[in-house]
Amino acid sequence: MISVISKLQSVNQNQRKIHFRDLTGLGNAARIYKDAFDIYYQISVYQPNVTVKLSIEKELLKLEKKLYPWVINGPMHSSAIEALFNSSGRGIVITTGSKYALVAKHTITMLRLIKSTLPIEIMYCGADDLGTNEFKMLSMLPNVRVVDMRSVLGLKRCEKGWENKPFAVLASRFNQVILIDADALFFQPPEVLFEIPRYKETGTLLFRDRTLPFGTYGRGQNLVNMLMDIAKPFKNQLLYSENRLMRHMTSDEIDSGVVVWNKSKAMPAILLTCLLNSAPFKNHIYSNSWGDKETYWLAHEALRIPFSVASDNGGAIGQLIHSDGADMVCGGLYHADDMDRPLWFNGGIGSRIPAKELGITQVQHWAIERTGANVKWEIATEPFCLHGKLDSPLGVNYSHIGKLTPNELNLARNMTELWVELFQL
Template sequence: LHQLLYSWLYNFKYNSFEDLIKSFHGKGLVISVGNHHFNFARSTIDNLRNIIKSDIPIEIFYYGDNDLSEDKRNILSKYDNVYLSDLSTYFNNSQLRLEGFALKPFSILASRFEEVILIDADTVYLRDPMTLFNDTGYIKKGTLFFQDRHFETSPFDSYKWLKTWINNPLPDTTKLRIWNEKTIDQMESSTVVINKSKGILGLLAACKLNEEKYKSIVYKHVYGDKETFWIGYEIARQPFYFNPLRPAIISKVESVNSETTRFCGHIGHKSEDGKFMYWNGHLLLDKNSNNPKLIDF
């Protein structure tokens, strides 16, 4: 049954489930990087190594030679304790057709680390991410997920869709804001912490949701990979843990017109001790702008 569900996992790099389990050990950071994200990733690693002085092992995943050029790989490989891995050599992509958001859960699965902190290339840390492994909820349940900002309106019908097929939800699911119809988006996935030995079935289910034939359905109801992590654990009936602290916003109050102001910017998060940990979006006000400007602190 397992080989039928995850046929892309076998007879490529791994010949058995045992091969997969034996392939990972230790703790480390994982970043999925393509040419477009290279400058962000390089800056993020510079920050970790030279500003906050973290020596956390880092594994960079890319998808084939065209995804991350050889010269860029050579630059990243010069950092201490940084490994580069080609995700296209791990699984049978004729079945998966991996790209974009879908690369993230598969990078966790393929990683050499047993305990993984997956971060986006443009995530800026103010403290050593290794401290996330000490979170009490993570130690108990093997995951540490972070909440997204509150959205009441969206092009997605997330909670309505979820309730059409999730029966007898886990206690962890019933506590979620999205399940209680208080927000459209529950999870923000610029940082995802997973102990694979504790929750491998949940991770595999999350990967399943990001297969080509399933993500074409899933992504119509939720935004990209974000919700697929906790949904995967719900499907596998494995408990999961969300940091209970609501996200922070890195921004300034802007005037829209004479009657309206807005507060919209990068999303950030605190660790369980209440100290600010990281934000997503790097140092640019708008990373997608043709004329990007730095955040004015």
């Protein structure tokens, strides 16, 4: 512990700010905080020795205020560890502003239709983000609490994009959180995610993005470089060793439409993810990858905090198209469960703002792939389409196309009918 305190003191005495491109330096500082946090947590929970606790507390909180100031500077908790101890239960967290408030209403209504009973927190940042009318509309939904993140966190300025997502988890009262995009739709109650064995073991569950050729949109190598920098001590022994990125099989690795976190096991990673989605670091991250998606993985690898990743790569759900003797499914990004049954997808059903022409996606078929081999996507126009073979055996080295069951088709019709009801002008 003396060594950890010495490292804390050293980094606290350094007045130089970490440059936003210096992910190696950031990773080093974050690991010092994580090591101290772990010791402080263990002392607080299992060995309540006041003298020992105070010996590390001062320097730990000084570094937290320097690296991750949002909880300490907020009106509710004095530190991240206090926020952790005050969190409890399980729930769903969604971020939205006025623009996509109707989308969030659709998602929540469908969650209740499939018998999800989890409490839901909708997070926003300031009146400029979520207007009064939208606030009232969402507050009227059953078992939903609408929260201005500034009532919990000390945020210097409000953002309105992807960057709010990890902060929403940090601000949440829940100890175990399912963070979902406002347009993520489920075929099964999200509660099933908490029961996945690898989530129970690690306390974190992430989902994979589509397998797109390395270099697509100019992405891939820069993400590799960022990963190697922020997780430099572990670059040859990554936790997620089966990732496609390091084998140059894809340009994007992780999708953040759904993220499951147990704060008791992952709090330092949550804090680092927030920092990676904060200026000035987010400017570097976002210019070399797509939004917040890869930051969850980067944070866990940097701190070597265990996490799990779903077994399927991002697929497609929507309409089956026959073209030039080939089959493909066009629609939203799709994920199946471990039994290859539909679990969730994002992107919604059609136009996410009220319109006369909604461009409704006919949700009837799905396509999945698990190996990253022989994958062909059509991405020139939206929705994206994944080529595959209809009713082919699962586990083969190409994409498999299947059809929704009658019950799943009925649920998809309910999704569509509600979408039309909410968005049709």
